[in-house]
Amino acid sequence: MVVINDLTVIFLIFLILGTGLQIWLVMRHKAHVRAHQNAVPSAFSEKIPLDDHQKAADYTLTKIGFGQKMMAIEVFILLLWILGGLLELLDQGWRSIGWSELWTGVAVLISFGLLSALIDFPASVYSTFRIEAQFGFNRTTPRLFITDMLKSMLLTLIIGIPFVALILWLMAHAGEFWWLSVWGVWMGFSVLMMWAYPTFIAPLFNKFKPLENEELKQRIEALLQRNGFASSGIFVMDGSKRSGHGNAYFTGLGKNKRIVFYDTLLDDLNNDEVEAVLAHEIGHFKHKHILKRMVWVSIVSLGGLALLGFLMQQNWFYNGLGVSTPSTYMALLLFMLVLPVFTFFLSPILAWFSRKQEFEADDFAAVQANPLALIQALVKLYKENASTLTPDPLYSAFYDSHPPAPVRIAHLYSKLSPSTS
Numbered sequence: 001m002v003v004i005n006d007l008t009v010i011f012l013i014f015l016i017l018g019t020g021l022q023i024w025l026v027m028r029h030k031a032h033v034r035a036h037q038n039a040v041p042s043a044f045s046e047k048i049p050l051d052d053h054q055k056a057a058d059y060t061l062t063k064i065g066f067g068q069k070m071m072a073i074e075v076f077i078l079l080l081w082i083l084g085g086l087l088e089l090l091d092q093g094w095r096s097i098g099w100s101e102l103w104t105g106v107a108v109l110i111s112f113g114l115l116s117a118l119i120d121f122p123a124s125v126y127s128t129f130r131i132e133a134q135f136g137f138n139r140t141t142p143r144l145f146i147t148d149m150l151k152s153m154l155l156t157l158i159i160g161i162p163f164v165a166l167i168l169w170l171m172a173h174a175g176e177f178w179w180l181s182v183w184g185v186w187m188g189f190s191v192l193m194m195w196a197y198p199t200f201i202a203p204l205f206n207k208f209k210p211l212e213n214e215e216l217k218q219r220i221e222a223l224l225q226r227n228g229f230a231s232s233g234i235f236v237m238d239g240s241k242r243s244g245h246g247n248a249y250f251t252g253l254g255k256n257k258r259i260v261f262y263d264t265l266l267d268d269l270n271n272d273e274v275e276a277v278l279a280h281e282i283g284h285f286k287h288k289h290i291l292k293r294m295v296w297v298s299i300v301s302l303g304g305l306a307l308l309g310f311l312m313q314q315n316w317f318y319n320g321l322g323v324s325t326p327s328t329y330m331a332l333l334l335f336m337l338v339l340p341v342f343t344f345f346l347s348p349i350l351a352w353f354s355r356k357q358e359f360e361a362d363d364f365a366a367v368q369a370n371p372l373a374l375i376q377a378l379v380k381l382y383k384e385n386a387s388t389l390t391p392d393p394l395y396s397a398f399y400d401s402h403p404p405a406p407v408r409i410a411h412l413y414s415k416l417s418p419s420t421s
Helices: 005-037 050-081 088-097 102-135 142-173 180-205 214-226 263-268 271-286 289-311 313-318 328-368 373-385 393-399 407-411
Strands: 208-209 236-239 248-251 258-262
Touching: 005 180, 005 313, 005 328, 005 393, 050 102, 050 328, 050 407, 088 102, 102 142, 102 271, 102 328, 142 180, 142 328, 180 248, 180 313, 214 236, 214 271, 236 263, 236 271, 248 271, 248 289, 258 263, 263 271, 271 289, 271 313, 271 328, 271 373, 289 328, 313 328, 313 393, 328 373, 328 407, 373 407
Parallel strands: 236 258
Antiparallel strands: 208 236, 248 258
């Protein structure tokens, strides 16, 4: 039962303000996209036909309209969990079995995660088989969809149960400064997952084969050598079995780093454009963006765990959020649930840093590869992925980790030499 206190009031104020702000931003974005859907921006008018631009607008409006409905549902479910007594019900249900505090906590946290996945299941089905299919992107079969979900749940159990048990044990037995031990384990686990993902986890969901295009392979290897970048291979992933969207990424850590191209991306781009896209990704490593993000995450995580260490000792923290019996695991679960309500207001700062890094990676690619090829690649990707060319600037400032298309393309054009342009 909720005991209304200052925390309850502050939580509700931030939830109402954050939800209201998100609704306002979405309404702005929808209006902005609609207002510009009948004319292709001048920077793209010779490259993207009007019907493709309108498809991107319709796709964007459909997705954010659905997202708006999901946001309302998520807020309602959050209130049910916290103020509606569902967390208390879940906790007391597992406590009634009579297990130890540790294994009761593991059961509560894992079952909460699985229940959340089941609650999200209908939305995922609708997004995949209705929205993505409506715009020609979905290639996932129902069988593959279910298989993916079952594999994900099994991985959650195999990896999650021992990891959660270790975290809860440390919280209970590592003393007053348990959060230092948990932080060390969390950082170590994150690094381990980065190392293990390309070799042990990703192949459970996709097939990877070495790049067969010898000319492109030689160009990529030369680019890597010029920049002192070592990888364990260049691979093509069968992304087309799930979606028509294209992408490329680095994954792994140390000598276990891999370069991965979606097969859909290689179908859409020529060799010059692929090389330019890869040069952009290398730019992130040369500018140490990955390391900087890891350092940032580690600092924030340490601060968050220290705060949790304080809150865990306060009865008002539990009572104000609907939990009658204090415990390490309920403190952790409550903290994970309410934290996004407060941190949403930091979104513009985080998005700004991310967009700054994207500009730096683009600048690197403009030197190491053909900047015009990168422009052409981005335009093709905007077109093929039905990305809106006209986002609302304020909405973009909150939600977009990459610069808006017109801004990014204009920035790259400024890097062209007279001979290149």
